[in-house]
Amino acid sequence: MTARSVTTNQDDIYKNLEAVVRKYAATTFLRPVADHTREAFERVCELVSNSGELVLDSGCGTGESTLHLARKFKDVPVIGIDKSAVRLTKAGNSRQLELSTGGSCEVPPNAFWIRAELLDFWRLALEKVNVGEWKILHHALYYPNPWPKESEATRRFHLHPIFPTLLQLSPVTELRTNWDIYAREFAEAAHVAGEALSLKLDVELSAFNPENSETAFERKYQTAGQELYRVVVKSIK
């Protein structure tokens, strides 16, 4: 079965993007944090060493990208986070190890997966970042749910009250998507929120074609011949 490209009733970026992003840049998202995510967060705190360095793979799904990131960032814990217990049961299984290495090998000792709600986890994480206890070296956000109908647009992370938190978690945030409008919106929202929050950000959007797929969704889209996009947001010192 080939992956269908995104079906949407939007032909350009969300028309009220600037107003929505500015509104949320001026407010604080106050929804109470779920107990299960608070507990998951405590377990992650135990994995982080005195250096405070870690990498997040948010919405990791079946967790394949967490393996790649853990091999790249060998010396720090790499935390794959997803709310789907079913998807997480596949994390680090033998099929996935084979796909991600071209042969069988072990799960890197610094790869971990937890079940949590991102909207809660990110707020707890930002508290740690703001007091200098955590340094999130890289934040991967690979193929988040696109919510392609215009009426659902404010469920997209960049049009949600969580966006200012997401943007401030790490000096490097990497979004991957198979939907050009999502990539353009994310980049534009980063510009708008960055300016509203006085963050100095470098935002780069590009089409890319990875030599080897790093996630289950990426493989599905590449197999179907779809174009892939990446937005890298870096904070400038």
Ligand SMILES: C[S@@+](CC[C@H](N)C(=O)[O-])C[C@H]1O[C@@H](n2cnc3c(N)ncnc32)[C@H](O)[C@@H]1O
């Ligand atoms: C389209 S899938 C992509 C999964 C994976 N990154 C990949 O590329 O194969 C999006 C994932 O994000 C997770 N997700 C979406 N919203 C979430 C949230 N608020 N908290 C935690 N996980 C979430 C879903 O459960 C799903 O596994």
